Amino acid sequence: MKRKTLIPLLAPLLLVLFAGDLFATGEEIFEIEQGFKLIPAVIMISLLCVYVGVGFLSKVSDTSGYWVAGQGIGKFGNGAAIASDWMSAASFMGVAGLLYLKGWFGLGYIIGWTGGYVLLLCLIAAQLRRFGKYTIPEFLGDRFDCHVVRLLAASVTVIIAITYAAAQFKGIGLICGWIFGMSYTASVFFAAGVVTAYMLISGMAGVTRNQQIQYVVLISAFMIPLWVLIQKAGGAGILPQLEYGPILSGLMEGKVAGGPLSAEEALELRRTFLPWGTGNFYQFIALVFTLMVGTAGLPHIMIRFYTVKNEDIARKSVLWGLFFIGLLYWSSPVYAVLGKFWNPNGGTTVADVIILSAPERANLGIAYIGYLASGAMAAGLSTVAGLLMAGASAIAHDWYATVLRPECTDKQALMVGRIFTAVLCVIVIVIALNPPALIAQIVAMAFAIAGNTIFPAVVLGIWYSRSNKYGALAGMVWGFGMTLLAMAGWILKIDFFGPEGWLPATSSALIVCPIAFLLNILVSNIMHEKVSEETADRGDSILRKLHNLPAPLPEAGTVPDTDAPRRI
């Protein structure tokens, strides 16, 4: 192996070794025995070796392979990768806890996160595949022929990647800490070493293949305990997702495993599962809308459509991706309802460990607990890999290779991509080691940022030819600015931006996103005359590609090459 390749590879390996020296007394995370656990550790190490091995076998040598897996992934594979990309450690461990605490209202997260894929499919997926390049900022930058739009989109991509990935590292760190008995710091380094190693070795091809394996691990780990648990709760144990209905109906009448509840407790339990017991109609709709447009606007999910063979597979992979995601979201409420059945009065401490304590309740043994933790680890790693890949591509491809050094070679761009993957990983580690108190809220706001900034610009970029760089910039600046304003208002505890206000920071898109659309349309029309012929030609050329329109007539043959990088 050449020395140039060795240097970036050695860094993550050193991180892993470094982590080994930092073994310390494990943090108290779950109410299970602390210290090094041999069998779960063997299971997890074996799976980690598989991930790195797959990454090594899928080694790539060109930029297309690194960023978009050589565009050779099929519909099941890409569907599993979409699902795996999507299911973070938070989805894996957190949704059931959320449903446990929020009851019916929490279902808004499930329909928000799944319904967004329908929007993505109808408005974006096939057209983006026809564009056929590497990143979302690249699409926006080329479509509007504007580096400011490109840089803004790239910055938003990086912000989303960093905040989202930092939260994942926190989860991964806690799991490693529990299995290996490491300190939190050591386990964050350990996890970072693993994820960086296989991303640097393989790029998107390895990440995509690993995501397929990780999907199988995480979904099987998630679903197997349900069969045992539902039998313990009195079900037949055939299809738990359809068997928990009577238990839920019983809960609404105050029937729980531990005998009768007091009238007050029974009322509280009933309130949890009634429609507006834990939130009102406006809050529900605002949450659902924000999560939907946010999901459809997340760059690391959109980038998936560049990795498939053709647009037909792009469409079908959304269908399969949604089905694979559905398997998890049909199962999460079972955990929540069974949790309430056995422990109706538990608070956040019960909600936090609802998944990881399940195998213990089901008597599945220590090996299974290891497998489940590996599943959660797989969920976190796959999401982090997808995020870092999207973030690094935004910097290396859209900042460096397109704006800063358009004359750079393919090899240099690939090297810069690898360097920035590692740099982003280091930034994420630093944040994960000292997570700000509000990290969970900031992550939730990633959906608002994506939905308010990226989604309107991409949809109008595809479906409205008059949309131009002025309109796109106005819409994006409004969306980004308002999301930041709402975040600041939330942090400063201003009621208007709070959970019960009119513009909740985590659900701001119901108001901000439609205005971003309107602003984009309005400003584009007002500034229509200011758009240069050359820019309009470039936009037309992209629109022809997106909508399979015929090429211009020969006498109008002054359409420049859209692949050539330009500045404004």
Added chain:
Amino acid sequence: MAAKERVYVNFFRPSSANMKAEARIAAIVILFWALLSYLLPLCIFLAGMSDPAGMGESFFTRTRFLGFPLHYWLIAQGCTIGYILLCKLYCLLWDRKVSRLPR
């Protein structure tokens, strides 16, 4: 000099046969998506307005479907199953209407 003819793309007024077919399919699926995502919660909201406690007790919360309170099943499983079927519908319609058009 006459102004150059520009590409015209508008979701609501598609210009080519191909685009027309794509936009029509997308519009149909988005319509069903909106009904599922917003009309359904609205129905649950309107039906529950008579609940004096303001928690939305109604026909939806009292009816049982497969053992589930109907309002819970509709959102927890009905909507997500609906979204998957909508994706399937989109792919089917596309194969029938768009893929057969000459390029």
